Amino acid sequence: MKTLVILAHPNLENSRVNQRWKEELQQYPNDITIHEIYKEYPDWIIDVPREQNLMEAYDHVIFQFPLYWYSYPPLLKKWFDDVLAYGWAYGSKGDKLKGKKLGLAISIGDKKENYQPEGSVSFTVDEVIAPFKASAKHVGAEALPYLAVFGASFQASDEEINTSAKEYIKYIFKYQRQYNSMPI
Numbered sequence: 001m002k003t004l005v006i007l008a009h010p011n012l013e014n015s016r017v018n019q020r021w022k023e024e025l026q027q028y029p030n031d032i033t034i035h036e037i038y039k040e041y042p043d044w045i046i047d048v049p050r051e052q053n054l055m056e057a058y059d060h061v062i063f064q065f066p067l068y069w070y071s072y073p074p075l076l077k078k079w080f081d082d083v084l085a086y087g088w089a090y091g092s093k094g095d096k097l098k099g100k101k102l103g104l105a106i107s108i109g110d111k112k113e114n115y116q117p118e119g120s121v122s123f124t125v126d127e128v129i130a131p132f133k134a135s136a137k138h139v140g141a142e143a144l145p146y147l148a149v150f151g152a153s154f155q156a157s158d159e160e161i162n163t164s165a166k167e168y169i170k171y172i173f174k175y176q177r178q179y180n181s182m183p184i
Ligand SMILES: Cc1cc2nc3c(=O)[nH]c(=O)nc-3n(C[C@H](O)[C@H](O)[C@H](O)COP(=O)(O)O)c2cc1C
Pocket: 009, 014, 015, 016, 017, 018, 019, 065, 066, 067, 068, 069, 070, 071, 107, 108, 109, 110, 111, 152, 153
């Protein structure tokens, strides 16, 4: 049982967090498949059958991205719009994501203390990702708790980013192992 990571970063060569996270994921090629959608689809024309086949091959999928305007980078939003199609993901015959475990690994520019009702953002991360959780529910998948690093724009030190990369691997294996130990 491997984990699929759908990585969506429009500018990975200038990234600190997502690039470091990717390097950590690459240490585990037998357990983790990385699929970089901005690299695969520079023209934004998504090969829907290919993506659907990929999704069907994995029961544990993580979406990894930097938070942009409290949401996904735009190609990831398009990926959801295109790939989670009627008759495949939902509708009377659309059950292909049913029972899958879907997680989020998010780099967040702002500080953690701002993501609360009293903070400058006014919303928690769990509130910000409500569309993802509702979408997972709509297709019968399980939305896992998210993993995030805060202060990703400026504040986070190299050490904090390195620590978050190790936590990310633990996060992946925690749910991969949970799945592996389930009776078939
Ligand atoms: C277009 C754009 C929108 C952004 N929107 C947000 C936002 O809504 N909330 C936030 O905390 N950070 C926001 N940021 C900061 C990014 O989340 C941050 O730069 C990113 O997570 C850093 O990861 P990286 O080093 O992998 O690029 C935004 C950045 C850009 C470029």
